[in-house]
Amino acid sequence: xxxxxxxxGFTGTENCxxxxxxxxxxxxxxxxxxxxxxxxxxxxxxNRQVFHFPEIVTNNHLLINKMLENGNYPLQLVNMKKTLSGxxxxxxxxxxxxxxxxxxxxxxxxFKIPDLKTAYESAKAVGSFLNTVNPSDLPDIKIPxxxxxxxxxxxxxxxxxxxxxxxxxxxxAEPEIELTNALLFLPQKWIEMEKEGxxxxxxxxxxxxxxxxxxxKNSSPLAVIDLDTVTVSTILYDFGDMARxxxxxxxEDNGNAAxxxxxxxxxxxxxxxxxxxxxxxxxxxxENLDYAAQVVIYIQAVRFLTDYLNGSTYYxxxxxxxxxxxxxxxLELLRGLRKYLKDDL
Ligand code: GN1
Numbered sequence: 212x213x214x215x216x217x218x219x220g221f222t223g224t225e226n227c228x229x230x231x232x233x234x235x236x237x238x239x240x241x242x243x244x245x246x247x248x249x250x251x252x253x254x255x256x257x258n259r260q261v262f263h264f265p266e267i268v269t270n271n272h273l274l275i276n277k278m279l280e281n282g283n284y285p286l287q288l289v290n291m292k293k294t295l296s297g298x299x300x301x302x303x304x305x306x307x308x309x310x311x312x313x314x315x316x317x318x319x320x321x322f323k324i325p326d327l328k329t330a331y332e333s334a335k336a337v338g339s340f341l342n343t344v345n346p347s348d349l350p351d352i353k354i355p356x357x358x359x360x361x362x363x364x365x366x367x368x369x370x371x372x373x374x375x376x377x378x379x380x381x382x383x384a385e386p387e388i389e390l391t392n393a394l395l396f397l398p399q400k401w402i403e404m405e406k407e408g409x410x411x412x413x414x415x416x417x418x419x420x421x422x423x424x425x426x427x428k429n430s431s432p433l434a435v436i437d438l439d440t441v442t443v444s445t446i447l448y449d450f451g452d453m454a455r456x457x458x459x460x461x462x463e464d465n466g467n468a469a470x471x472x473x474x475x476x477x478x479x480x481x482x483x484x485x486x487x488x489x490x491x492x493x494x495x496x497x498e499n500l501d502y503a504a505q506v507v508i509y510i511q512a513v514r515f516l517t518d519y520l521n522g523s524t525y526y527x528x529x530x531x532x533x534x535x536x537x538x539x540x541x542l543e544l545l546r547g548l549r550k551y552l553k554d555d556l
Contacts, residue, residue, distance in 0.1 A: 212303040218243050218254060220294045220301045221311040229254065234320060234422050235437070236526045237261050242314070251314040252292060256307050257300070261525075262439065265308040267353045269299040272438045274350045275414075282343035286336060287425075287434040289313055318425040318433055324457045329430050330476045334483025336432035337419045337453055341446060342487040344414045352414055352443055359417065360444045362398040365510050369517045376520035387516055387538045394545075397509050400502065401447075409495045410445035417442050419449050420456035446492070450500055451507025454480050459544050466536025472547025477504070501552055505545060512541035 218227055222245050229241040232253070239256040257265040269291060276288050292311040294301050300308045324330045344350075358364045373381070373388065381388070404410050416423075417440025425434040456463075457480050461471045481500060489497075518525045519534035528534060 214241070214254075217301055217303060217309050218245075218311075220296075221254075221292055222248070222250075222252070223295055224248070234322075238439070243311070251316070253289075253312040253314050254309060255312065256309050257439070259307060262355055264355070265300060265310075267355045268439050269310060271352050271355060271441050273299075274352060275344055275438050275441055278344050278346070278350060279340070282346075284343045285339060286432060287315055289315065289434060289436050289438075315425055315434055317428060319428070319430075320425060321421050322462050323459055324421055324476060325430065327475060327479050329426070330457050330479045331483040332430075332432050333421065333424050333457065334453055334480040335486050336424060336435055337416065337449065338484045338487040340416060340419075340435045341413070341449060342491065344441075345446075345491065349412075349414060349443070352441060354442050355439060356442070359440065359442060360448050362506070362510055363402050365513055365517075366395065366398065369513045369520075372517045372520035380520050380522075383532070384516060384519060384535055384538070387512075387535065387542060390542050391509075391513060391516055391538075394509055398506050401506050404495065404499070405445065410447060411493060411496070412443050413446045415442060415444050415446055415449045416440065417444070417448070417452075419453045422456075445496075446488070447496060447499055447503035448507060450481075450484055451503040451505075452511075453484065454504035454548075455508045455511060455541075455544065458548070459540070461540060463537055463540055464533065466532070466539040468540040468543035470543075470547060471540065472544050472551065474547075474551045477548065477551065505548055505552070508541055508545040508548060512538050512545065515541060 214229055215225055218229065219225055224245050224247045226246045228244045232240040232242055237258045241254045243252045243254045245252065257268060259265065262268050272291060276290065279288055290313040291299050292313065293299060300310045302308055324333065416435065418437055423435065423437040424432050425436055427433050454477060458473045458476045459471050460473050461468050515534045515537040519538060523534050526534060
């Protein structure tokens with residue numbers, strides 16, 4: 212089935228152009244320009260290797276949008292467009308699921324946070340999102356990727372990849388493996404806290420990285436996008452992932468990282484995040500923000516390294532060592548954060 216036929220299934224027109232958007236590492240995305248209605252849309256193939264049940268993703272999206280619409284949420288929403296026959300997704304001949312999303316005009320995205328103000332405003336935006344989707348009665352959000360935030364499993368997957376990887380890959384990644392192994396203790400406290408029920412279950416975004424915020428021309432956040440990973444877990448994950456993404460002074464892809472952690476941005480991200488959430492968070496959550504940032508960066512390094520050792524089957528790559536560069540970048544970011552936290556004691 213041609214891409215155009217999929218678009219026609221949603222819009223009814225054949226008079227359109229499709230341009231690939233390559234910001235994300237998981238789904239396949241196009242900008243669709245409908246020349247009949249002069250409307251623009253986002254068309255996305257949901258990666259079935261990652262999201263085994265795409266209908267969980269679309270149902271969660273509907274529930275979250277309803278809460279944001281009814282809440283006091285200051286940002287814009289991305290809506291799903293139904294097919295002409297009234298479905299939220301369309302399957303192609305290969306059984307892949309496609310969905311169409313509204314397009315917000317005049318926006319820009321960043322691959323890294325440009326300045327302190329943008330860091331603060333972005334963290335505030337994510338905080339406002341999390342505050343709105345976490346009333347006292349949680350909606351029936353389903354888990355889109357089982358074990359996504361199961362760090363015990365992330366570590367055992369890594370250990371399995373060490374056993375199965377070919378010698379070339381193991382040799383290339385020797386320094387990164389050494390560093391990663393030396394830090395294997397890091398997620399243990401998180402794993403224990405979760406087991407003991409010390410971390411409340413909340414609705415989280417699951418991927419609040421800088422690429423998932425749309426900004427206006429003055430760099431003010433307009434929308435928090437990509438609700439695919441919205442799940443029920445600890446809010447420490449979102450704080451950690453935001454800190455991970457926003458404090459990086461280099462693109463995540465840059466493997467020549469040295470001193471890529473920005474401490475000022477880290478402090479600012481914490482302030483912005485806590486603006487709406489401080490009253491809501493428990494003592495354990497507030498006490499463990501610094502710890503969570505370290506663990507989430509570490510787990511991201513572990514995920515990139517595991518994928519590298521497995522032959523890069525999960526994240527899209529542009530060259531064979533791409534995931535190794537990403538691993539280096541995260542490990543250096545972690546080094547910077549840990550140094551800063553020690554200096555700060
Ligand atoms: C993936 O799809 P994208 O690029 O926003 C990944 C995140 C990682 C991120 C690292 C479903 O996010 O968990 O943190 O790459 N999403 C999934 O850049 O695995």
